[in-house]
Each structure stands twice: as C-alpha cells, then as structure tokens.
Amino acid sequence: MWRPLLLILYCLAASARAEAPAIDFATGEWPPYVSRSFTADGVFADMVRQACRRAGYNARFHYMSWPRAEAEVKAGRAAAAFPYRPTPERQRDFDFSPPLIHSSSYFFYYKPRLANPPGGFRSLTDLRAYRIGVQLGYWYQPLFKQSRLNTLNTNDEENAIRLLRAGHLDLAPLTLERGLFLIRTQAAGHEREFAYIPTPLDKATPLGLMYSRSYPDIAKLRRAIDRTLQAMQADGSLQAIYQRNFPELKPRR
Known part of the structure; x- marks a missing residue:
C-alpha cells in the first residue's frame, strides 16, 4: 500500500x-x-x-x-x-x-628562487623591484598599472606557479584558497617550499x-x-x- x-x-x-x-x-x-x-x-x-x-x-x-x-x-x-x-x-x-x-589575495612566492622576500609592504610601490605575474581581466590590473609594477602576463594561474618555480617570476597574486590549492596540485611534495607575503593584497573581499x-x-x-x-x-x-x-x-x- x-x-x-x-x-x-x-x-x-x-x-x-x-x-x-x-x-x-x-x-x-x-x-x-x-x-x-x-x-x-x-x-x-x-x-x-x-x-x-x-x-x-x-x-x-x-x-x-x-x-x-x-x-x-x-x-x-x-x-x-x-x-x-x-x-x-x-x-x-x-x-x-x-x-x-569573503576571500583575501596574497603574493605567493617560491622560497628557493627568492632568497630575500619582502616581509610585508605598506604600498604596492614597495614591490616595484619584483617581477609579478598577472592574468588579463583580473581586478588588480588597474591597481598594478597605477603603481607602475613590473608585471608579466601569464596564460593562467597554474602557469604562474610553474614560472615561480622556474625563477621567471618573483611573486604571483592569488586568493588564499586558490593559491594553496594550486600548490598542492601543481607542486605536490614541495608545498613547504612556497610561502606568501603576510600582508594581504586586499581586505577580505566579497x-x-x-x-x-x-x-x-x-x-x-x-x-x-x-x-x-x-x-x-x-x-x-x-x-x-x-x-x-x-x-x-x-x-x-
């Protein structure tokens, strides 16, 4: 029934x-x-x-x-x-x-290729000495351009991780979840060789x-x-x- x-x-x-x-x-x-x-x-x-x-x-x-x-x-x-x-x-x-x-972005780097990473920054202009990977259309591009940073367009964020390891980039801006995920998947076994500048690129952003x-x-x-x-x-x-x-x-x- x-x-x-x-x-x-x-x-x-x-x-x-x-x-x-x-x-x-x-x-x-x-x-x-x-x-x-x-x-x-x-x-x-x-x-x-x-x-x-x-x-x-x-x-x-x-x-x-x-x-x-x-x-x-x-x-x-x-x-x-x-x-x-x-x-x-x-x-x-x-x-x-x-x-x-809500997520914040940070500048990730590869420790074996960046012997003296910045401990922080007060302004983006403090990072002009570093090669920074960027993706077209991302929200930070106008800010980086205004601060006259040394940027290099990369195909995608996965490629940015590879370029960090190869020494062709110094810094890569990534949201925290995205950065940790890519390091786990793109550089398995080498996670502790990566770090990020503790100063967030942005506040906790919606x-x-x-x-x-x-x-x-x-x-x-x-x-x-x-x-x-x-x-x-x-x-x-x-x-x-x-x-x-x-x-x-x-x-x-």
Whole structure:
C-alpha cells in the first residue's frame, strides 16, 4: 500500500523539479571555487545551485572564458556570472549579489628562487623591484598599472606557479584558497617550499554573483536569489557548504 503512494509522491516531486524555471549562469574553470571536475562543480557552484533550488529555480551552468562570461552577462544571455568581486569599473555595468564568500589575495612566492622576500609592504610601490605575474581581466590590473609594477602576463594561474618555480617570476597574486590549492596540485611534495607575503593584497573581499541588467525577468530573479542567499547566510548554510569543501584549509605563512 505504501509503495504506490511513495511512488506517486516521488513522481510529483520529480515533476515539480522538472518544471522549475531554469536560470542561465556563466562561469569558468577556477578550482577550488568552481570546476566541472569537482563534485557539485565546486564550492561556489554548490552555493549558487542550492540558493536557486531554495528560491524555486534550476541553475544551469555554462562554462566559458572569463572575458566571454562578462560579455554574455552584459548582453543578457546569462542572468549572472560567478564568482566575481565588485569593482568600480564593473559596477558601472552590473549589479552584485550579497557575498557568498569573503576571500583575501596574497603574493605567493617560491622560497628557493627568492632568497630575500619582502616581509610585508605598506604600498604596492614597495614591490616595484619584483617581477609579478598577472592574468588579463583580473581586478588588480588597474591597481598594478597605477603603481607602475613590473608585471608579466601569464596564460593562467597554474602557469604562474610553474614560472615561480622556474625563477621567471618573483611573486604571483592569488586568493588564499586558490593559491594553496594550486600548490598542492601543481607542486605536490614541495608545498613547504612556497610561502606568501603576510600582508594581504586586499581586505577580505566579497565574491558573489555579477548580475546582468538585461536578462529576462532579471529584477524578479535577483530579488528571489538575494533573499535566499541572505537567509542561507543567516542560518549557516553557506558556511556549512564552505567547510564541507575546505575541511582542512589552514593558512601557511
């Protein structure tokens, strides 16, 4: 008697899920925050998916390059891109969600290749003597240009780790989670040969959704998702997802 009833309830629940409206999100490979190779696509995608589900939507992720993700959101072909930090330049064209994660960036270095690393810095101009790897489109580029730092464009952050080990770079700016993850995966067995300047490049900075202003029904979607994210922050859901993805993350200075 119970089996037919349970089957009916399951089918009704599955039907309700299938009929939930889909929202298109643009994102890219940036482990450990988001990656197709991770369970639930990584910590950030897991947060976005659960927020959408609680708000009554299905999250649909489209992986692409970061410049294209920004273009897709600006053109209204994606509701939002993630993870992004609000900057004055971006806020001219986009709106931002409440933060899902706060993270700081640090200058990582390879100790065998940098005998006298800076113990800290008061201004970015203090780092002009160092070769610093950067990625196109990243938030820090205007700051580095303004401070006239000696920068070298690298293909990606994985390559920056390799260039540090080869001695072609002195410093590489990376978020803490990203830097420690890359060192573990790109230089396994040599983790203690890396360190980072204890002065953060930025304060604990919010990473969130960068919303389109022209995606269909974006005002309604944004209100629903933002309310859900605020509720998940209040009830500890976002922190629980973070801790599940980073159970052993410990800063190594």
